[in-house]
Amino acid sequence: MTREYHFTKPTTTVFLEDDHVIFRRGQRDIMIHKMLRGDTTVRYSEILGIKFSEPTRTSQGYLQLNTPRTSMLGVIRTVDQPQNAVMFKRDRLEDASEVKRFIEEKLRSIAASEPPLVASLPDQLRELKSMYDEGLV
Secondary structure, eight states: OOEEEEETTTTEEEEEOSSEEEEEEOTTOTTSOGGGOEEEEEEGGGOOEEEEEOOOSSSOEEEEEEOOEEOTTSOEEOOOOGGGEEEEOGGGHHHHHHHHHHHHHHHHHHHHHSOOSSOOHHHHHHHHHHHHHTTOO
16 A cells, blocks of 8 residues: 655655555656656665754755665765755654654564574684584684
């Protein structure tokens, strides 16, 4: 089931799918740099975090998804990624908050369903002991 949210200035539509989110930017909106126009798809499993700021009287709010990027030197890093962001005014705060809640729920369900990446300390010690007994360490 797709959920759809519309934001203006700059024109962006956010589609929340089952396994990914799509940011669709207006082709004719001159407020959007031409390199950022079109669709940007981000899988929930790639999201490292969410930056969220509510709008104030003098500035728009934003919701930004942080994903890993590789630099020219091969170092994995995160940087501000405008292609993974949407800006909004006070009248769209409810929609932006709903998008944030939905993505956070997806991230929680992914974290709960994945096995831990690192073995527990006792498992690591057992593995080290077996390697020691085999003369590998």
